[in-house]
Structure formats: structure tokens, C-alpha cells
Amino acid sequence: MIVNQKVNFMTVQQMAQLDATFSALSDGTRRAIVARLADGETTLSDLAAPFDMSLTAVSKHLRVLSDAGLVDIEKRGRTRHCRLRGAPIKEAVDWLSKYESFWIDRFDALARHLAKEENEK
Amino acid sequence: MIVNQKVNFMTVQQMAQLDATFSALSDGTRRAIVARLADGETTLSDLAAPFDMSLTAVSKHLRVLSDAGLVDIEKRGRTRHCRLRGAPIKEAVDWLSKYESFWIDRFDALARHLAKEENEK
DNA sequence: ACTTTACTCAACCATTCAGTTGACTATAAT
DNA sequence: ATTATAGTCAACTGAATGGTTGAGTAAAGT
Structure with missing residues (x-):
């Protein structure tokens, strides 16, 4: 089985x-959790409090974030303490940054402008 | 109906x-399309060629990207010409950047190091 | 005029996802 | 010893996702 196959200079891993990072962050609740964790470590119950949903639901969200490697969950007694991990976020930024302020937007604007001029002749 | 409600200094829009941007980018096929479009404008058929799936499937992916505002699709005769738009990507990068190189990782590393020392005593 | 190309659309399917509830477990507090 | 707290787990639901196929349409090529 080929596991280290590269697609476009990127390993499958x-x-x-x-995949995991972007899909984890595609949910508003989970982004809110990330934002909250940026203010410092918290327990699951504390995290869940402001949300209008069951603890189980928040626990599941947290699990998604944890599986994606975005947060660390540490069991301490009967509480779970969560904190943010920056590494996978950095990878996502690195990927996105390639396409961010792309010349194409400026080209678009120009193309539209020319098309409009053409129509108005 | 409240439409401009702000949550954490961010409008619902x-x-x-x-939501749309991250979930659009959570699929590898769609990220490949974005990467491909960074090399320049293409038609749907051209885009679809390298993928091992139906044209309809790629068309759907493209629709998702278009709905998310990540690509522009322009009908020209019987072909659809697609190009990348940088603006929503920039918003995603801006959001992510707040949490990127977070001090927490360094703290984690330190904490783990100390814990290890503790164990090795 | 006929055929091919480049799509779209609708219907369907299997899987995943976000949420629920109710029962359970383990730790901490009284 | 009992009770409350913090959380997990399994089972269920409804909606969304990613894919398929087959039929249809509009433009281009011959």
C-alpha cells in the first residue's frame, strides 16, 4: 500500500x-470554541456553558477539534482541560496564503471594466 | 428579524x-480545483479531466466553490470559464491568523518537558 | 441538417453530521 | 455513605454531502 504518495507536492497525510482542519473549522460553534480557547485553557463544562446545546453536543465538537489536532484535551480528575494547538492552524494558513491576495481579483476587475466598456460602445 | 446581530465582533454574514469558505475547502477535490485555478482561468471540462469522477460531480464541487464566493463562473458560449477570487480566502486567513502561532504550543512543549523531567526523577 | 460537445437538471443512494435523550461511570464534596 | 458534578457512551433522528445515472438543452463543428 502506498501511503507516502505525493499529490501536488503534498503527502496524503x-x-x-x-481536510480535518478545514472541516473542523467549518462549524461556527467550533470556531467559537477555538476563539474561546485562545483566551486560555478551560474545562469542557466552562466551554459548554454559553452554548444553547447539550454538554454531549459540545463534547462531540471538542472531539472533532481534538481529532483534527487543533486542541489538546487533558483529563484531570473528573474535569477535562482543553487548550489550543497552533501547528495545524499554521498549516492551513500556509496553504491558504498561496491563494490569498491573488492577482486574479485585480485581473477580474480589469476584465469586467473592459467588458463593460465594450458593451457601452 | 435581526440580521446584523454581532457575535464576538463578527456579523452573522x-x-x-x-462557514462557507472553510467547508468549501474541507474537500480535497475542491482544494485541488482552487490550486488549479491559481494557475489561471479554465473551463469546467478542463478542470474535470484529471479527476476520476463524473463531470456532474465536478460541476457540483464548482458550484459549492462558486456559492462560497471562492470562484467566479462565467458562461461563454457553451463553456463555463472559472477563475479564483481572493477576497473570501483573505477573510479566512485573517480569521486563522489570530490563532496561528499561538503561545500555547510553546507553553505545551514546556509543560510536557517539565512533566517528563518530573517522571524521570 | 446532423452530430458532437459542454454542460445542466432531477432523482436516487449511501454516508456523514449535528443534534437529541437516557443510562452509565468516575471523581469530589458533604 | 450519599449525593452532586463532570463527563462518556450508545442509540436514535433529520438534514446535508458526495457521488452516481439518465435525460435534456444549447452552442459549435461538419
Whole structure:
């Protein structure tokens, strides 16, 4: 089985990591959790409090974030303490940054402008 | 109906845009399409060629990217020409950047190091 | 005029996802 | 010893996702 196959200069693992990161962050609740954790470590109950959903639901969200490697969960007595991990986020930023302020937007604007001029002749 | 409600200094629209952007990018096929479009404008058929799936499937992926505002699709005769738009990507990068190189990782590393020392005593 | 190309659309399918509830477990507090 | 707290787990639901196929349409090539 080929596991280290590269697609577009990217290993399958890196692809999977990006899948996990982006899909973890595609949910507003989970982004809120990330934002909250940026203010410091917290327990699951504390995290869940502001949300209008069951503890189980938040626990599941947290699990998604944890599986994606975005947060660390540490069991301490009967509480779970969660904190943010920056590494996978950095990978996502690195990927995105390639396409961010892309010249294409400026080209678009120009193309539209020319098309409009053409129509108005 | 409240439409401009702000949650954590972010409008619901901005939240929805981030939802759309991250979830659009959570699929490898769609990220490949974005990467491909960074090399320049292409038609749907051209885009679809390298993928081992139906044209319909790729068309759907493209629709997702278009709905998320990540690509522009322009009908020209019987072909659809697609190009990348940088703006929503920039928003995603801006959001992510807040949490990227977070001090927490360094703290983690330190904590783990100390814990290890403790164990080795 | 006929055929091919480049799609779209609708219907369907299997899987995943976000949420629920109710029962359970382990730790901490009284 | 009992009770409350913090959380997990399994089972269920409804909606969304990623894919398929087959039929249809509009433009281009011959």
C-alpha cells in the first residue's frame, strides 16, 4: 500500500490534515470554541456553558477539534482541560496564503471594466 | 428579524461566509480545483479531466466553490470559464491568523518537558 | 441538417453530521 | 455513605454531502 504518495507536492497525510482542519473549522460553534480557547485553557463544562446545546453536543465538537489536532484535551480528575494547538492552524494558513491576495481579483476587475466598456460602445 | 446581530465582533454574514469558505475547502477535490485555478482561468471540462469522477460531480464541487464566493463562473458560449477570487480566502486567513502561532504550543512543549523531567526523577 | 460537445437538471443512494435523550461511570464534596 | 458534578457512551433522528445515472438543452463543428 502506498501511503507516502505525493499529490501536488503534498503527502496524503498532509491532505488529510487539511481536510480535518478545514472541516473542523467549518462549524461556527467550533470556531467559537477555538476563539474561546485562545483566551486560555478551560474545562469542557466552562466551554459548554454559553452554548444553547447539550454538554454531549459540545463534547462531540471538542472531539472533532481534538481529532483534527487543533486542541489538546487533558483529563484531570473528573474535569477535562482543553487548550489550543497552533501547528495545524499554521498549516492551513500556509496553504491558504498561496491563494490569498491573488492577482486574479485585480485581473477580474480589469476584465469586467473592459467588458463593460465594450458593451457601452 | 435581526440580521446584523454581532457575535464576538463578527456579523452573522461574516460567520456564514467563514462557514462557507472553510467547508468549501474541507474537500480535497475542491482544494485541488482552487490550486488549479491559481494557475489561471479554465473551463469546467478542463478542470474535470484529471479527476476520476463524473463531470456532474465536478460541476457540483464548482458550484459549492462558486456559492462560497471562492470562484467566479462565467458562461461563454457553451463553456463555463472559472477563475479564483481572493477576497473570501483573505477573510479566512485573517480569521486563522489570530490563532496561528499561538503561545500555547510553546507553553505545551514546556509543560510536557517539565512533566517528563518530573517522571524521570 | 446532423452530430458532437459542454454542460445542466432531477432523482436516487449511501454516508456523514449535528443534534437529541437516557443510562452509565468516575471523581469530589458533604 | 450519599449525593452532586463532570463527563462518556450508545442509540436514535433529520438534514446535508458526495457521488452516481439518465435525460435534456444549447452552442459549435461538419
